[in-house]
Amino acid sequence: MPFANFKVPEKTLTPEQKEEIVTRTTELYVEIYGERARTNTMVLVEEVADGGWGISGNVLTLAMLGEAATTDTSDA
Numbered sequence: 001m002p003f004a005n006f007k008v009p010e011k012t013l014t015p016e017q018k019e020e021i022v023t024r025t026t027e028l029y030v031e032i033y034g035e036r037a038r039t040n041t042m043v044l045v046e047e048v049a050d051g052g053w054g055i056s057g058n059v060l061t062l063a064m065l066g067e068a069a070t071t072d073t074s075d076a
Helices: 015-033 035-040 062-071
Strands: 003-009 042-048 053-055 058-060
Touching: 003 015, 015 035, 015 042
Parallel strands: 003 042
Antiparallel strands: 053 058
16 A cells, blocks of 8 residues: 655645645556555645754754745745
8 A cells, every 4th residue: 555644844734735745645656556556545644743843953843944934045
């Protein structure tokens, strides 16, 4: 059974965005494994509480992520 687990910061996605993650992930598995994968694909979107995760030994918060988004000067 194909399985995908997305862990995201709490309260950062709308129900519609979560639905899109589930739909698009399922479609990706179907593209790779064929239509037989559709009925068995499980996608889990888990919300992690603020401050409940980190990168490089640093605990991250929504406030920190907000600051990073507003100070990002890279060209996309």
